[in-house]
Amino acid sequence: MSRKAGNGYLEKKAYNEIKKMILNNELKPDETIIQDQIAQKIGVSRTPLRRALAELERDYLVETTSNGIVVRRFSDEFLRSVWEVRAVLEGLSSRLATPLIDEPMISYFKTLFESAYRKWESGESEAYKKADEIFHRKLMEIAGNIVLHRSLESTQVLNIAFDLGLVRSPEETYTEHMDILEAMESRDADKAEKLMLEHIRNSTHLINVKYSIIKD
Amino acid sequence: MSRKAGNGYLEKKAYNEIKKMILNNELKPDETIIQDQIAQKIGVSRTPLRRALAELERDYLVETTSNGIVVRRFSDEFLRSVWEVRAVLEGLSSRLATPLIDEPMISYFKTLFESAYRKWESGESEAYKKADEIFHRKLMEIAGNIVLHRSLESTQVLNIAFDLGLVRSPEETYTEHMDILEAMESRDADKAEKLMLEHIRNSTHLINVKYSIIKD
DNA sequence: ATCGTATACATTGTATACAATGATGATTAA
DNA sequence: TTAATCATCATTGTATACAATGTATACGAT
Numbered sequence: 001m002s003r004k005a006g007n008g009y010l011e012k013k014a015y016n017e018i019k020k021m022i023l024n025n026e027l028k029p030d031e032t033i034i035q036d037q038i039a040q041k042i043g044v045s046r047t048p049l050r051r052a053l054a055e056l057e058r059d060y061l062v063e064t065t066s067n068g069i070v071v072r073r074f075s076d077e078f079l080r081s082v083w084e085v086r087a088v089l090e091g092l093s094s095r096l097a098t099p100l101i102d103e104p105m106i107s108y109f110k111t112l113f114e115s116a117y118r119k120w121e122s123g124e125s126e127a128y129k130k131a132d133e134i135f136h137r138k139l140m141e142i143a144g145n146i147v148l149h150r151s152l153e154s155t156q157v158l159n160i161a162f163d164l165g166l167v168r169s170p171e172e173t174y175t176e177h178m179d180i181l182e183a184m185e186s187r188d189a190d191k192a193e194k195l196m197l198e199h200i201r202n203s204t205h206l207i208n209v210k211y212s213i214i215k216d
Numbered sequence: 217m218s219r220k221a222g223n224g225y226l227e228k229k230a231y232n233e234i235k236k237m238i239l240n241n242e243l244k245p246d247e248t249i250i251q252d253q254i255a256q257k258i259g260v261s262r263t264p265l266r267r268a269l270a271e272l273e274r275d276y277l278v279e280t281t282s283n284g285i286v287v288r289r290f291s292d293e294f295l296r297s298v299w300e301v302r303a304v305l306e307g308l309s310s311r312l313a314t315p316l317i318d319e320p321m322i323s324y325f326k327t328l329f330e331s332a333y334r335k336w337e338s339g340e341s342e343a344y345k346k347a348d349e350i351f352h353r354k355l356m357e358i359a360g361n362i363v364l365h366r367s368l369e370s371t372q373v374l375n376i377a378f379d380l381g382l383v384r385s386p387e388e389t390y391t392e393h394m395d396i397l398e399a400m401e402s403r404d405a406d407k408a409e410k411l412m413l414e415h416i417r418n419s420t421h422l423i424n425v426k427y428s429i430i431k432d
Numbered sequence: 433a434t435c436g437t438a439t440a441c442a443t444t445g446t447a448t449a450c451a452a453t454g455a456t457g458a459t460t461a462a
Numbered sequence: 463t464t465a466a467t468c469a470t471c472a473t474t475g476t477a478t479a480c481a482a483t484g485t486a487t488a489c490g491a492t
Binding site: 223224225227264 | 446
């Protein structure tokens with residue numbers, strides 16, 4: 001077998017740099033990306049850049065339109081689309097994880113949320129968000145479905161940008177998280193799926209509100 | 217604004233040609249794609265080819281491994297993954313379409329399935345499959361969720377190859393289709409989603425059996 | 433001044449040239 | 463023979479060169 005020269009380092013670099021620029025709003029929504037400019041700014045040629053752009057398109061960060069490749073504008077309609085899909089995917093994630101997750105992992109999660117909740121009560125707002133992120137990510141891994149993994153991954157890119165993962169306060173979501181874990185503990189996959197799905201759908205209608213704040 | 221030279225024709229060509237080769241089994245599972253060879257065979261250079269490969273990866277047809285870009289082997293595990301995801305996506309599709317679909321479209325579908333069912337009874341086996349395909353595709357369009365659209369699209373590429381869309385006979389699925397339509401008619405989105413989801417999940421466990429026949 | 437035409441420019445998609453590097457096989461040392 | 467070394471090759475990722483084409487600007491005719 002063969003593994004040849006060049007491991008695509010510059011492609012990854014270009015991908016990451018452009019992503020960063022978009023998330024930092026250094027590249028603004030609806031701005032059309034002119035390849036030479038960006039390539040020079042990043043310090044690569046257009047060849048790896050072009051492939052990076054294809055991947056960014058897969059991740060919904062740029063969009064190929066009739067006048068070039070443009071930075072996607074995250075309209076509330078688009079964000080709602082993402083969240084509707086995320087809801088069913090996370091639901092599936094829970095369903096698949098339910099028969100596979102082991103007891104220690106369940107209590108790990110419980111303790112994680114408990115501890116994060118207490119931290120939140122005492123003013124540390126970041127902890128709960130972090131716990132939530134770990135929870136979803138780990139579940140996805142446990143589910144062990146590669147297609148699910150990739151689909152979720154591509155929708156989650158946006159989370160980083162907009163922190164929509166926790167529009168609702170832990171006060172509301174804590175019991176939901178616990179309920180999901182208990183459903184898993186009793187190996188009720190249907191219930192776990194349903195609870196997770198509702199858990200996320202409950203946040204969806206808040207997107208408009210939240211989003212109007214960060215609007216460009 | 218600007219729209220410049222070259223509309224990516226060769227990239228599309230490369231994409232389509234390679235896809236065709238894979239589906240025709242001209243490129244076999246686990247075979248590693250060597251770019252120069254394929255590029256010459258298709259009659260393009262490696263530059264557009266490379267980007268086409270990135271898109272094929274998005275559609276789960278090739279896979280980048282430690283020894284190059286290889287044609288994906290559709291193990292039954294992988295196919296099950298696809299179908300598990302498809303189930304929830306199609307479910308969502310139904311849910312979203314329910315409040316949007318209009319009466320005429322509903323009766324269009326009903327008649328479509330009725331007619332296709334009769335054709336199937338008299339030996340025309342293809343008609344029902346076609347109807348099913350139209351149904352799912354049209355629902356997806358009505359749902360009007362771009363993320364859902366893209367996710368479904370990328371999983372449906374494989375259908376063409378494997379015709380898993382109709383592992384079960386219309387005798388079984390006909391009433392399911394009708395039930396879904398009736399749920400939509402009464403604007404019960406929850407029910408429509410649930411029915412569609414089960415409709416597809418019911419086929420999932422048959423994948424192993426079916427797939428073992430077409431194995432490479 | 434206004435309109436049409438032509439010329440220059442910017443930007444793209446594509447082809448090719450090049451350097452790096454893992455694989456392969458020949459050649460030699462024991 | 464076997465093991466080790468080295469040179470050649472195949473293949474990749476990347477950079478650059480090139481041709482096509484839309485856009486804008488300059489210029490001239492009316």
